Amino acid sequence: xxxxxxxxxxxxxxxxxxxxxxxxxxxxxxxxxxxxxxxxxxxxxxxxxxxxxxxxxxxxxxxxxxxxxxxxxxxxxxxxxxxxxxxxxxxxxxxxxxxxxxxxxxxxxxxxxxxxxxxxxxxxxxxxxxxxxxxxxxxxxxxxxxxxxxxxxxxxxxxxxxxxxxxxxxxxxxxxxxxxxxxxxxxxxxxxxxxxxxxxxxxxxxxxxxxxxxxxxxxxxxxxxxxxxxxxxxxxxxxxxxxxxxxxxxxxxxxxxxxxxxxxxxxxxxxxxxxxxxxxxxxxxxxxxxxxxxxxxxx
Ligand code: CP
Numbered sequence: 001x002x003x004x005x006x007x008x009x010x011x012x013x014x015x016x017x018x019x020x021x022x023x024x025x026x027x028x029x030x031x032x033x034x035x036x037x038x039x040x041x042x043x044x045x046x047x048x049x050x051x052x053x054x055x056x057x058x059x060x061x062x063x064x065x066x067x068x069x070x071x072x073x074x075x076x077x078x079x080x081x082x083x084x085x086x087x088x089x090x091x092x093x094x095x096x097x098x099x100x101x102x103x104x105x106x107x108x109x110x111x112x113x114x115x116x117x118x119x120x121x122x123x124x125x126x127x128x129x130x131x132x133x134x135x136x137x138x139x140x141x142x143x144x145x146x147x148x149x150x151x152x153x154x155x156x157x158x159x160x161x162x163x164x165x166x167x168x169x170x171x172x173x174x175x176x177x178x179x180x181x182x183x184x185x186x187x188x189x190x191x192x193x194x195x196x197x198x199x200x201x202x203x204x205x206x207x208x209x210x211x212x213x214x215x216x217x218x219x220x221x222x223x224x225x226x227x228x229x230x231x232x233x234x235x236x237x238x239x240x241x242x243x244x245x246x247x248x249x250x251x252x253x254x255x256x257x258x259x260x261x262x263x264x265x266x267x268x269x270x271x272x273x274x275x276x277x278x279x280x281x282x283x284x285x286x287x288x289x290x291x292x293x294x295x296x297x298x299x
């Protein structure tokens with residue numbers, strides 16, 4: 001699974017249904033040994049640990065792979081690394097990489113690749129766990145208004161969320177510094193003034209400033225960014241009853257969101273993290289079934 005735009009609406013709905021089944025206690029195990037490895041070329045807490053948890057809960061054989069001590073450090077390419085892991089018997093790799101579309105070079109290899117984030121490109125498993133969290137809350141996406149706020153230009157989460165939400169019937173709007181909104185490229189939503197948008201949203205997705213992807217140093221101090229573009233306590237009061245706050249994490253408290261709101265009644269931020277394990281179980285199961293592997297229910 002590389003990006004959500006390659007998944008049909010039906011497949012997205014099937015993965016969400018499986019995710020919710022897993023959240024409700026369904027348990028399955030692989031019926032034969034399946035070998036998987038997680039290759040993270042960028043830092044991660046949520047994604048790497050939830051894939052690891054999901055793999056173990058499905059009864060997969062998780063083969064440790066440490067980028068720092070691998071032969072990548074001797075100049076081996078990503079392509080040769082993946083070919084090597086396939087030759088060693090790996091069936092599926094979860095990969096996070098700083099390069100946009102790193103996966104194109106791997107497309108002819110007969111091994112499953114799950115994209116755990118490519119540069120500013122896509123983060124499909126985060127997109128699916130965000131969809132699961134919204135579906136649990138509202139039951140469907142049709143007619144929902146979703147605001148995605150912050151560093152839209154550099155956010156692979158914004159790309160994945162906006163594409164899928166729009167296809168499933170939600171209205172998507174963006175806000176944040178207008179320099180970070182590409183009016184030409186962002187086809188999945190419109191740019192709005194944050195203070196005008198806030199009373200309309202059912203779901204507010206706040207984004208971290210992706211400093212590591214900026215070519216130029218960002219000029220606003222954290223406190224000034226928070227006042228101009230962050231979810232302050234004053235802005236939260238203008239949200240309508242029942243509207244929820246989400247954030248893919250990691251959070252820079254006091255910058256994109258007031259610390260008091262992170263675990264407030266509207267917040268679903270820790271629910272998103274919890275849902276990450278169930279969604280990734282569904283993603284892995286689905287990808288492996290497409291390759292002919294099978295799972296049996298154990299409860
Ligand atoms: N949301 C997300 O991708 O978090 P990590 O970088 O911690 O995996």
